[in-house]
Amino acid sequence: MASKFRLALIQLYVEKFRPNNLARASRLIAQAASNGAAVVVLPEFFTCWCDPKYFIENKEQLDGPTNRMLSQAARDNRVFLFGGTFPEAIPDSEMLYNTCQIFNPRGDLVGMFRKLHLFDVDLGPRMKITESEMMVPGKSLTVVDTGFCRTGFGVCVDLRYPELARLYAKRGVDLMTYMGGFSLTTGPHHLQVLQRARAIDNQIYVANVGPASNHDAPYVTYGHSAVADPWGRIIGETGSDEDIVYADIDLDLIADTRTRLPVDHMRRDDLFETRDLTEEQT
Known part of the structure; x- marks a missing residue:
């Protein structure tokens, strides 16, 4: 397994119409690859605006x-x-999944992840969101071995749960990839703090990529996609506009960090543990 590779996060400016978004994403994927990216990541709900009306109009199999x-x-x-x-249609149901598909360089589908935690909050005027009214949560973790690294996945509010990242770390992931459209209310205060915390907690790389801010959209996303290294340092980031964030990932840094600060060796497993119930049920 190569110890170094280039990661690219595409902070896409999402328009109202899916064909435009797909074409735009395709162009930026090619741009990222031409700049040496071996792994490219798109944001949450990159096919349509983040709003129930547009989810229904743009749902697909x-x-x-x-x-x-x-x-x-x-x-x-x-x-x-x-x-x-993208909003995945569920056969014989009006409900939807929030779904990510993962492809290898041959174009083969090698993994799929459905958002686990649904965002049901009341944060004041224009920020009451109840995803559970139309979304169904996923039921499993997803780990993909790219040959560059083992990667685990989460979407948006999944980033808030340290137990989830811990389960992935116990499965040996080197990189956690979160696709999250944080809002202008929570993003400035929580996004990078949570991202750095998950990296420090588990001594792994943590990437988060969201859509660029579009003030014409019903829900305006914060943007600020970034990559944190195992020491908790931000090694690539951007603002609110459409952009590509590049980060050169060095997996040797994971081992170095764990040698210098052996958190797992000091962990009190006799007092507490984080159990992977999905593995216990198989």
Whole structure:
């Protein structure tokens, strides 16, 4: 396994219409690959505006237009592509999944993740969100071995749960990838703090990529996609506009950090533990 590779986070400016977003994402994937990225990540809900009306208008099956674009883009550019998320239609139901598909450089689908935690909050005027009214949570963790690293996945509010990142770390992931459209209310105060904490907790790389801010959209996302290293340092970041964040990942830093600060060796497993119930049920 190579110890170094380039990661690219595409902070896409999401428009109202899916065909425009797919075309825009395809162009930026090619741009990232031309700049040496071996792994490319798209944001949460990159196919449509983050709003129930647009979720319903743009819902699709797993083999729909988003799947086809992502597969072709991964193949054409010879990259591992973590395909952001889209509203996945559930057969015989009005409910939806928030779904990410992962493709290898041959364009093969090698993994899929559905958002685990639903965002049901009341944060004041214009910020009452109840995802559980139309979304169904996923039921499993997803780990993909790219050949560059083992990667675990989360979406948006999944970042708030240290237990989830801990379970992934126990499965041996080197990189946690969160696709999250944090809001202008929570993003400035919570996003980077949570990201750095998950990196420090588990001594792994943590990436978060959200859509660029679009003030014409019903829900305005914060942007500020970034990558934190195992020491908790931000090694790549951007602001609120459309951009590509590049980070050169050095997996040797994980071992070095754990040698210098052996948190797991000092852990009091006799007093507490984080159990992976999904593995116990299989």
